[in-house]
Amino acid sequence: MAKNDEVIMLDFWLSPYARRVQIALEEKGIKYEIKEEDLPNNKSTLLLQLNPVYKKVPVLIHNGKPICESLVVLEYIDEVWNHKSPSLLPSDPYHRAQARFWADYVDKKIYDNAMKFFKTEGEEKEDGKKGLIEGLKVMEEQVGGDRTYFGGDNIGLVDVILVPLFSWFYVYKFTNNLNFVSQESFPNLFAWAKKCTERDSVSKCIPKEQKVFEHFQQRNLLNSDQ
C-alpha cells in the first residue's frame, strides 16, 4: 500500500458498529483519521453523500472511496492490509466459512436482539431480551478452555465484532436492568471480554464510562433507580 494512504472513518463515539472498525484499524496499526458525526439529528452532508442507502456510521473512506456496513468494511480492511497482522479471517476456507458464519450470527442474533432490548418497550423488549440470552448462551460455548479468543490464539473477526457490544452492556447499565448478563451466567464470555479489553487497541476504542454517564444524564435517560 502507498505510504500516503488516506484512511478516514465517519464515526459516532457511541456506535458499537463503528467501534468494530476502529478496533480493526488499531489492531493492524493503520493510520486513520476520525470525523465525528453529530448523531442522530445532525448528519453531515458527507455522510449522506457517502452512505445514501443507510445514512449510517461507520463509513470508511479509503483514498476518497467510501465503504459502508461494518462487516463489509472489516473484510475490506483485512484484504487490503493483509500483510499486517492480525489476520481477521483465517486462511483455511472452511475456517473462514466458520468465522463468517459466527460473525453473521453475532450480528443477527445478538446485536439485533440487544438493540431491540435497549430501544423498545413491552413485548418487543421482552423478545429482544429472550433472543439476546439465547444468543449469548450459544456464544458462551464457542469460547473458553484453549480458545482464548473466538479466533483461536489470536483476536479475529468474531472477537472484533462482538466485543464493542460487551462494553455497551456496561454503557447501558445506566438505563436498563442488565442483571441477566452477568459473570455468573456467562463466565467464558466475561473472561474473554476482559482479555480483549486488556489489549491496547480495544481499550483505546471503548468509550469512557464517565463520558457515557454524562451523555445519558444530559438526555434524561438514566434509570429512575440510579
Next chain:
Amino acid sequence: MAKSEVKLLGAWPSPFVLRARIALNIKSVDYEFLEETFQPKSQLLLQSNPVYKKIPVLIHENKPICESLIIVQYVDDVWSSGGPSILPADPYDRAIARFWATYVDDKLFPAMKSIAGAKGEEERKRLIKEVEEGLALLEDAFNKITSKGNNKLFFGGDQIGYLDIAFGSLLGWLRVTEITTGVKLFDQVNTPGLANWAERFCAHAAVKDVMPHTHKLLEFAKTLMTKLAPI
C-alpha cells in the same frame, strides 16, 4: 472430486439454495443434491445446521457449511481453479459486491417476501414501493458498476459473479410477486439495465438448468398460501 464428497441439502423453490447451485455449476463441481423433506425436518438437516435448521447446507468432506452467501464464498475459495472467480479481484469491487448482496438479503428480499402476508392495502402498497425503490437502487448500481469496464453484461463483468448470484437468485420470486400483485416491478421502462441483465442471467449456462420455472414457483406459492390461510 468424487460426487459423494460434495452434497447440497436443499429444496428446489428456495432462492438461497439456487445461489449455492449456481456457484457449484460455475466451478463445474460434481455434487449430490439432496431434496430436504421438511415436516419433519430431516436428521441430516438438524445435525448439519443445528443453529438455524435451514437450507441450503453444503456438506464437503463431511463438514457442513451454512448460509447461502457464505457457501458461495466457500465454493469460490475451494474450487478456485474450477471456473472463473466469483468474487471480483479488486478489494474495493469486492466490498461493493458484498454491500449490495447484503442489501438484497437485509432489505429487498424481506420486503418482497412480506407482500403476500401484508395486512391491508396500505401496508401492501408500502412494501411494493419499498421493493420498487430497492430495484431502482440496484439499477443504479448496475449502471455504475458496468460503466467502469468494457464488459457490460453482468455485475461481475463478462461472467456472472457474486452479486449476480445474490440478486439473480431472486428473479423467479420477483416474477411471482409481479404476477400476484399485478405490478410490473422489472421492465424496460423502469429498470432497463436490470431487465436485460435478467434475461442474460437466466440464459447463462450455470443458471438455466437450475433456475426454477416461474409457473412452478407460482403453483408452489399458491399451495403455501392455502396451507397458511386460516380455516
